[in-house]
Amino acid sequence: MRLSIEGAPAIKVSLPRGAGLWIALVVLIAVSSFVSPHFLNPTNLLNVLRQVALYGILGVGMTFVILTRGIDLSVGSVVAFSGVLGAIMMEAGWSIPATVVLSLAAGTMMGAVNGLGVAYWRVPAFIMTLGTMVMIRGFGLMLADGGTVNPGKAAERFFWLGGGYLLAVPTPIYVFALVCIVAYAVLSHTSFGRAIFAVGSNDEAARLSGIDVPVTTFAVYVICGFLAALSGLIFLSRLSVGDPNSGLGLELEAITIAVIGGTSLFGGEGGVAGTIGGATILAIIANVLNLAGVSPFSQQVVKGAIIILAVLLETGRRRRV
């Protein structure tokens, strides 16, 4: 923020980058504990954390893509597809490790198709992933023949991934933590991570700096596809059925998480820490609105408003540039 007084040098009123997010989180927690006495209940908090993990994994994938100034609308469809594929494999008697590996591979491939289109065929990311969003949804429906797939007994042995606990903490939280640690290391400490930020801040300058822009762009979509498939398996595990109509709107959830977390839709700015914060804020809001008995319809209104607010704040900060 900048206040300008005629003739005097501009006075900058600014907090450290990203501070607003954590302040908002603290305020939100404080408000939530007032709104509902159940909010700070450990069981409820673990529930919130599980939500953070489920959606946060998608948010991390989306963060990679948005950092390069891209977008991936197909993640919700990939979630559904990998869930259906996993359910069908288990139903057919495949082992759980084989199911996991192949479902992840399928999601990764779909990410690779997105990457191919965006990085090499130069299709705008929005269009490319809009197309694959519809196509992959179609593949999932074809695979499941329009209905849901129930792997029966096999699903019980798989329940630990999404629904189980390890040391009294829901398993998905461990998965999410691992994803975050790896993502953080890649973004902050590798030359590939550096290339992602470079491509997102100025792809021409990146090219002239000898950075392989197409490979970098391709890779982020692959990562996003992989994480979407991982998330799809966790959903499958929790729900115990593969539903080709699941995951609708998850792409928007993931984008919201990344953007609230301070990852700029203009590329080159943001990171995993913010994404964790963004996922937490969204999960808390959903949780507290539930606890307060607000209808799911009104919840959507609130969520939409939050997206706009987050982007408005971001644009306000950018305007001084």
Add this chain to the structure above:
Amino acid sequence: MTDAPIPALRLIGVTKSFPGVKALSEVTLSVARGEIRALVGENGAGKSTLMKILSGAYVADAGRIELFGEEVAHPTPAGMIARGVAVIYQELAQAPHLTVAENIFLGRLPRAGLRVDWSAAKAKARDVMGRLGFDIDPADHIQDLSVAKRQMVEIAKAMVRDAKIIVLDEPSAVLAQAEIDELFGIVKQLARENGVAFVYISHRLGEVFALCDTVTVLRDGKTVHNGRASDLDAQALIRHMVGREMGDIYPRRAPKIGEIVLETKSLSDHALLREASIVLRKGEIVGLFGLAGAGRTELLRALFGAAARSQGEVRLFEAPALVKSPREGIAHGLGLLPEDRKTQGLFLIQSVGFNIVSASLGRIAAHGFISARRERETVTTQIERLRVKTPSADAAVQDLSGGNQQKCVFARLVAADCRILLADEPTRGVDVGAKREIYDLLVALASTRDLAVLMASSDLPEVLGLCDRLYVMREGRIVKELDARRTNEEEVMSYAALH
């Protein structure tokens, strides 16, 4: 124009500054009804700023604009159009997928009730074309027309809007000779018969004499000459354009010139570049001079691998080299300082350190993991060596001054162990003090680090003051090689500008 006491357009003491640069300083100019006035000057003399003031896009800091004796108090783009000023830019601002008639009436289509009256629009457009003698069908789409025809559409649009003053920005740069002749005929006809006042901006001195009645010369944002075209010849005009004191902002140097490090034979690209053959030696600073669109940037980009070659050979360090991408260029020891620092050079939102190491990620990383220590060392070394003035390595590069931003791009190239520096307009948009520092830097890099420097510039004094040799380019070709110490601005300009 003799009995028109009130000029159609008059600028008095117009001044415009941008942060760090005074683009126009007390510019005075007047054009009478029916007069065609040439506006000439070197790149950066202030022509485009002046044009933007005439179009209302910029507002002058001081001075007056008078139209037919009336001062324009608060110029805005819409206001200037309404007062009859039409500015026709080189990059035409048209809607290519709309028809000629739609473009002509853009924003003021004739209406019948709530509907657009298309038949009236077409009829009116046809009528204007007929009056002007243009052979253009109003139903044609702009994208199907030649550039020359598109310019005619713009002129027709200006006439429909009842323009009394038309500013043409280098219209001939994109036209063939026959089209230029046709354009000149139209301009003369409109001036003589309709009394339209023209401001004709051009680099081509021949045109000034062929078309214009009067000439205004801008240099460094000041009016240095106002007079009749017939009182001047080309040499006198060039002297007005370039005639400034060289000063001593160029460092003295005793170059130690070594072996050939870069050699091209008949290098062409798919666009503008035609059969360019040059040599570059270690420790040498070679200039590449030409006016806008001469092919300087294209040559540098083709060498660096940023643009594809269509034919020709390049030898680097005495071995044939096929540089197909900037990545390969950097691996061969080439470094490109791009023309536009902000859109091609810098990661503006990132830190100084990020910008400096971005071309040497391989050097500061092992197995893909960046060594924080090596990164810090590289950044600190370069900031010190190039004397980048920054609060810290973590400061955003966009907060630095133009000169220091440019140094960050230099630092990136040096960090990547560049041995042949291809610098495209290295001092563009930096103030005089920073220019001097960049000159010192170029000289230091050439002499102490044995770099070979190929420097494209449209700033003639800079090329002459700094370089050992220079190549003059025109229309994509190298037209002359000159010893920078045994030539002068007039000679260089005569190769660059005259046909």
